[in-house]
Amino acid sequence: MGQDVHFITVAAPDLDAARRFYDALGWRATLDVPAEIVFYRSAPGQLLGFFQAEKFARDQGARAEHLSVSGLTLSQNLSSRAEVIALVDRMVAAGGTVRKAPQQGEFGGVFHAHVADPNGLVWEVAHNPAWSVGPDGSVALG
Structure with a gap:
């Protein structure tokens, strides 16, 4: 695979x-x-x-009432803390629910927030200055 x-x-x-x-x-x-x-x-x-x-x-082949999104986040790394806050505000205005307000993270020097979309899929919106995303979408860790 x-x-x-x-x-x-x-x-x-x-x-x-x-x-x-x-x-x-x-x-x-x-x-x-x-x-x-x-x-x-x-x-x-x-x-x-x-x-x-x-x-x-x-x-x-499952029952719909047994379906839920759990133990998963999708993440987007942004260029600044201000971008994190602005995107969280846009997500809330679009119908998202803040699970964790923008704040300094406990791990890895990240400033982040968690926002659930209307179906419960959680997005981590983050700024980690040690990580970057290139113009082609490639991610550099550290």
């Missing part, structure tokens, strides 16, 4: 809320099938999809 992740797909109990949230943040759908699934480009060569929860469950 190659060391690549091309699709991250999340069960969305409220697909329309997911669509409104990401659209409000300026994301543009790569594929949008109403009442079923919406995909957004999340990184070069990678898509983040939101699949209507009952259909997601049927696809996996």
